[in-house]
Amino acid sequence: MINLITLKELSIKKQIDQSSVFREILQIAWLNQFYRLPAGRRVWFKGGTCLKLLYGSNRFSEDLDFNTKLTSRQIAAAVNLATGKLQTDFPGLSVKPLKSIAGIAHKLYLPTEFSFQPLTVKLDFSLRExxxxxxxxxxxxxxxxLSVTLINHFNPREILAEKYRAILKRKKGRDIYDLWFLLNQQVPFDENLIRKKLRLYQEKYQPEKLIKRIxxxxxxxxxxxxxxFLPKTDRQILSRLKPLLLQKLKYAAKT
Incomplete structure (x- = not known):
C-alpha cells in the first residue's frame, strides 16, 4: 500500500485531498482485478469516473458505475472475488452489499492511516441495458x-446521452459538470443515441426541457x-459553468 509521504506529495501535486488520490488508486486497482475475471466481459464501465480514468476529466469521483446483464448473484461473486484479490496490497479492504432502489449496489471499505473514517467506493450496477x-x-x-487490463467501457457519446438523461431525472451538479466536459471535448451530441436512452424512461427528446433544467x-x-472533487486550481470555473454549458448546448443541440 502507498506510504503517507508519497500520498502527501501526490496530493500537493494534484491539488486535491489525500482521500481522493488514494481512492483513485484503489479504483484503478479494483477495476484491473475485476476485468481480469470472465464476468468482466459482460460488464461495461461508464459515468463520471470513466470520464476521469479513461477520457481525461479532472473531476474525481467516489463511485464506479456499470451497466450489465449479469444476475445479482453473478455480480456479487465477481465483486467479492476481485476485492479478495486486492487484500494483500490493501490490508483490511472489505466489501458489503447495499440496498438499491434500482440495480445492484456494493460498497468497498478500506481503513487508512490518515483518516478515522474508512475510505469508501460505491459500486453501482445498472441491469436495464x-x-x-x-x-x-x-x-x-x-x-x-499497476494498470494493464483491458476495461470494457462506454463510448463518450453514450456517456453524454446518459448524462443528458440524468439531468432530467435527478439533481446532481456533477451531471452538469460532466456534460460540459464532454461538449468541451467536442464529443458529438448524438440525437439518435439520446432518443434511445430517453425511450427507456418513456421520455421524449425535448432539448428545451434540458435547457430549463440547467x-x-x-x-x-x-x-x-x-x-x-475538483483540483483547487480548477474550481473557479464552477461559478461560470452554467452559462458556458448553455452556450455549448446552443450549438450542439441546435436549440
Missing amino acids: KALLPEKQVISTDLPV VDFEEQILIKDVNQ
Missing part, C-alpha cells in the same frame, strides 16, 4: 498502481456538489 457502443481500453495513469439548477448546489 447493455452498452450500445462498447469499447475496450487500458487505464493510463501516473499514480503508483437554467433552474441552483448555482450554490452545483458548486457544493462538485467543488470538493
